[in-house]
Amino acid sequence: MAPHLRVVCLGGGLGAPTVMAGMRAHTDDITGIIAVTDSGRSTGKVRIALDLPAPGDVRNAIAVLAEGDPVLRRLLDHRFETDKSVELNGMAFGNLFIAALAQQEGSFLRGVEEAARLLGIRGKVLPVTLYNTHLCAKLADGKVVEEEENVRGLGKARIERIFLRDADTKATAGTVEAIEAADLITLGPGSLYTTVCACLLVPDIARAISEARGLVVYVGNTTTQPGQTDAVTLSEHVAEVRDYLGGSGLDVVLLNDDAPPAHLRGHHAEQGMRYLEPTADQIALIERLGVRVAMAPIIDKWSGPRELWNKQDTIRHDATRLADALLALLEQQRPRLRAIQ
Numbered sequence: 096m097a098p099h100l101r102v103v104c105l106g107g108g109l110g111a112p113t114v115m116a117g118m119r120a121h122t123d124d125i126t127g128i129i130a131v132t133d134s135g136r137s138t139g140k141v142r143i144a145l146d147l148p149a150p151g152d153v154r155n156a157i158a159v160l161a162e163g164d165p166v167l168r169r170l171l172d173h174r175f176e177t178d179k180s181v182e183l184n185g186m187a188f189g190n191l192f193i194a195a196l197a198q199q200e201g202s203f204l205r206g207v208e209e210a211a212r213l214l215g216i217r218g219k220v221l222p223v224t225l226y227n228t229h230l231c232a233k234l235a236d237g238k239v240v241e242e243e244e245n246v247r248g249l250g251k252a253r254i255e256r257i258f259l260r261d262a263d264t265k266a267t268a269g270t271v272e273a274i275e276a277a278d279l280i281t282l283g284p285g286s287l288y289t290t291v292c293a294c295l296l297v298p299d300i301a302r303a304i305s306e307a308r309g310l311v312v313y314v315g316n317t318t319t320q321p322g323q324t325d326a327v328t329l330s331e332h333v334a335e336v337r338d339y340l341g342g343s344g345l346d347v348v349l350l351n352d353d354a355p356p357a358h359l360r361g362h363h364a365e366q367g368m369r370y371l372e373p374t375a376d377q378i379a380l381i382e383r384l385g386v387r388v389a390m391a392p393i394i395d396k397w398s399g400p401r402e403l404w405n406k407q408d409t410i411r412h413d414a415t416r417l418a419d420a421l422l423a424l425l426e427q428q429r430p431r432l433r434a435i436q
């Protein structure tokens with residue numbers, strides 16, 4: 096285990112938790128800064144009923160890092176199945192669990208902290224903000240859509256710009272401090288607009304990352320995402336992340352150089368997802384942005400596609416391979432860090 100290695104993982108869904116799961120074999124000092132703008136079915140119901148930030152991605156992060164009672168961990172991810180109640184059918188128990196703790200403890204943050212304690216996680220999970228705000232997008236045809244479920248909806252014009260409904264959204268206490276102290280800050284992998292860039296819309300978060308002393312790495316996505324990045328190239332993914340950081344602060348983009356097998360690529364192509372090939376042209380375009388490109392075998396080529404609740408799966412990253420690649424990047428960075436210090 097690396098001594099005194101401080102890591103911050105920003106994102107949501109199962110992307111940031113995958114990085115956290117890999118890195119916890121090397122350090123206990125891991126902080127997940129997790130998106131809270133999801134408005135999908137299960138999370139959306141809790142948000143409407145209880146006026147809370149979205150608990151779903153936070154729940155995922157806690158479940159992945161849980162080292163306590165395995166029954167309680169499975170319970171966190173359990174979804175009710177019933178034809179007797181439209182409201183309860185598909186509801187993730189963990190969303191209700193966090194919401195109940197938030198009410199009992201008097202704040203969403205305390206609810207998240209108590210859930211993490213009860214699940215025995217190694218590391219820390221923090222919502223990126225405590226504001227119950229919504230993600231919005233201006234589209235290329237001039238239309239504006241509100242709430243994440245619509246921002247990632249199918250059949251609309253290309254996303255031109257995203258923004259939060261509440262312009263003065265503040266970062267959760269402890270998030271900026273974690274970024275400032277970190278040796279490694281990872282962004283993604285995950286949905287470009289509704290996860291990674293959504294977190295960067297919190298001004299204090301973007302500013303802290305752009306000024307961070309630690310190594311800032313964007314873990315590039317493996318495929319496009321229908322309704323969100325259908326025509327967005329790999330270099331455009333990087334350009335968008337850099338832009339929402341304020342135009343600077345992104346040190347490295349980590350890309351996969353282990354081509355997925357034909358059957359896996361074919362399956363996702365049938366779902367409308369295009370593999371983001373790291374071609375020489377795309378790499379050159381990324382480097383022109385001032386971002387270094389690192390290549391490593393970081394995908395999971397052996398597991399079959401997952402059945403996700405009301406969302407599409409993608410070619411996933413492998414936690415162990417990802418951690419190995421990130422540690423190698425850190426080792427390359429040490430001489431520069433020593434020179435700065």
